[in-house]
Amino acid sequence: MERGRGALGPALELVHTGRAPTRAVLTAELGVTRATAGAVAAELEALGLIEVDARPAAAAGSQGRPSHRLSLAPDGPVVLAAQIHADGFRAALVGLGGRMVATAPGCMTVPADPAHIIDAVVEAGAGLLRETGRRCLGAGLAVPSAVAEPEGTALNPLHLSWPAGAPVRELFTEALAKADVPGPGGAPALGVTGNDVNLAALAEHRHGAGRGARHLLCVATGHRGVGGALVLDGRLHSGSSGLALEVGHLTVNPAGLPCHCGSRGCLDVEADPLAFLTAAGRDPGPEVSLLQQSRDLLRTEYADPAVRAAAELVVDRLGLGLAGLVNILNPDRIILGGLHRELLEADPERLRAVVADRSLWGRSGSVPILSCTLDHNSLIGAAEAAWQPVLDDPLAALG
């Protein structure tokens, strides 16, 4: 009866990622007729997900009737996004298009017991839902640890002092049920849970520096160790059990520091904030986060030869690791986050030269290396993961 049901999900994803600003573009991107695209847009509007603005959009120079503008409904449904990191947690409501609708002030409690902290972050998010009265369609959580699939357990929550193997997805889902947070179809939310760098990569791919990339590699370091993520054709690649892109144990300095993995000179211990501070001869203090200390040092004392030499050392190590990943994954774009982003911006040419020099064929060495561009990309990524069921089947999710 109704037209345009099969294309509903793809159409929403196009508007969601900003690739379908008008009905005309939507028609072309979906590869359907104008009639179908019109019906799809009408259906999405009826569902309260998008808005159609009949006012023309300053058609610059183009002939013909101007196309109507498609935009995401500003008062549409949201998902609950949560992030736990070394220094605390943060909760937010995120709409389609990666728009942060409401944020709870980042809490700086040190996360001791997983159940306790997850309850707290969900309660903060549920409070935002009550305050704003927005409809909620799901919930996502980012944690600084590999998350095993399909169990949803945190395997190495190193800087959270959590037990290895903590059942984070289960705890998250239970907390959501306790706080009455609804998910797709009005049923209790499922509690999508993932590694923070993985989710950040997803967010950057959809709304940030990774837009349009086919094979996107992200590498970042925040506190201790180095994280990686890969987005292939728009889908996160997390391996057969969620453990892909654990890039921290690539050898980047054969004569380097011993690593707990049994080898020496792993990326984890050669290219994280602690490695940088140590190389610069600074004693890391306990007050501020290692990332913040490294960032301050890099920004304020880059003129100091010792600091500059330390930065170049870490850049060289990182470049070796990236080159190894390029040889294995052959991405068409690389995005760096955390300290790696700062190092890239301090001396972009050096990093690019090392990667190009050590990648096998000049061409794959010339892969663009960019800084991440989204604020709170792990949080937005958690929201993206929570949105996925809606993007896959809007009708079922809105039931």
Place this chain on the structure above:
Amino acid sequence: MERGRGALGPALELVHTGRAPTRAVLTAELGVTRATAGAVAAELEALGLIEVDARPAAAAGSQGRPSHRLSLAPDGPVVLAAQIHADGFRAALVGLGGRMVATAPGCMTVPADPAHIIDAVVEAGAGLLRETGRRCLGAGLAVPSAVAEPEGTALNPLHLSWPAGAPVRELFTEALAKADVPGPGGAPALGVTGNDVNLAALAEHRHGAGRGARHLLCVATGHRGVGGALVLDGRLHSGSSGLALEVGHLTVNPAGLPCHCGSRGCLDVEADPLAFLTAAGRDPGPEVSLLQQSRDLLRTEYADPAVRAAAELVVDRLGLGLAGLVNILNPDRIILGGLHRELLEADPERLRAVVADRSLWGRSGSVPILSCTLDHNSLIGAAEAAWQPVLDDPLAALG
């Protein structure tokens, strides 16, 4: 009018890979009704691709009406498969299901000029087509070099003494046109060309030891250097420009031999046949291939402590490389070919122990490591790549 057009390709792939022995299984695998599955099977039979045998198939113990058997048509169309390696070339006709229908005797001419050798192998295949009178639907070529996409040039045909960057796909397509080899739809064949290890992985995934794996990693060494390949959800992952899984320059021995890439102790120079022969104190002779010499040594003199020690050394290096790949790719199965297969079979436990020890989480370390099981897997893989258009859209390809 006709039912079951959308499912035609998936259905053919199921029969092709042996996952749909009967109409009943086909119905379940496709997730359609019996009526649709029946129409699909009838259509594929009318196209001459499969056969439906109404005779029951010894229904062991099961109740109800026995299902009709589905099988691939023995006299159906074929594709031309070609392989070029260090010692010569080989051509064959391959039907659906990876069945070798006809083979030209492997020619042992040393491949000097790419155009010349590609013309010769295509001519050998065209001869088989003339002899057998079979209908041809495409052609595939496997070469021992990375093949850049989308150009189709051989970037490192190291042991062929070809110029780097030889336009192999173009040469192959031209040779096919010269020999009047038809492709999908009767038009001149397109000349699908790929790296031999990549194509071998594809073949093993569909018809060999990789059947049923979601994320399949293949590693092999034949002559010099080490090749890798990854099959993700049934599709070859060759990266954004065909250069993925160039695994030869993973560092596996920090104090090892210098490598032309500028580093030391790369997998390429630490775990190939030459490395093994050298470690065993043997002087590689020029008569037989390095792989053959290694294989003979391993099989006949494994009792010799020096040989055994050399094997263990190479196994340890290989294990380190595999562990690194496991940490990055998190495959659910690994298949080894060439000398690596021999080493695995000589001492399966040692390799598995090294990989498990150096993989991050015990669980991903327990990934099964198997030998490849197909003869001529690169050749079959070239055929698989050539079959792909037919599997994607049988109607268009047979048009």
Place this chain on the structure above:
DNA sequence: GTATTTTGTTTAGCGTCGGCACAAAGTCAG
């Protein structure tokens, strides 16, 4: 003001698939 271009909408029609009823072919129980 008229022609042209491009977009949105309406209507008719058609292809593909699910649902259902029925027939066919085997097993199982007596």
Place this chain on the structure above:
DNA sequence: CTGACTTTGTGCCGACGCTAAACAAAATAC
């Protein structure tokens, strides 16, 4: 051997989701 049961194959109908085509609308070009 017979009848009940189970499972598979097929024909018919209708619904769903799309294309095609004609028409209407809104801008630019001349």
